[in-house]
Amino acid sequence: MTDEHSDALVFFGVTGDLAYKQIFPALQAMIRRGHLDMPIIGVAGRPWTIEQLQAHVHDSLEEHGDVDKDAFARLCSLL
DSSP states (O other): OOOOOOSOEEEETTTSHHIIIIIHHHHHHHHHTTOOOSOEEEEOSSOOOHHHHHHHHHHHHHHHSOOOHHHHHHHHHHO
């Protein structure tokens, strides 16, 4: 078995309720621990801009966790 790393995380439902309540706080926690360092490809039915998605992620972290400015900036850079 080899230690291969993923090239990207493809995330279906990036604008949905599960992402808002649980996935975004979990992704931020993974970044804090140094366990997430790959591009995140978000797939959704809503035609959002990257700025709208980043604001949505920020709102999620404020409501369902805490906003770590450095981890949030890193998360946004991966989106």
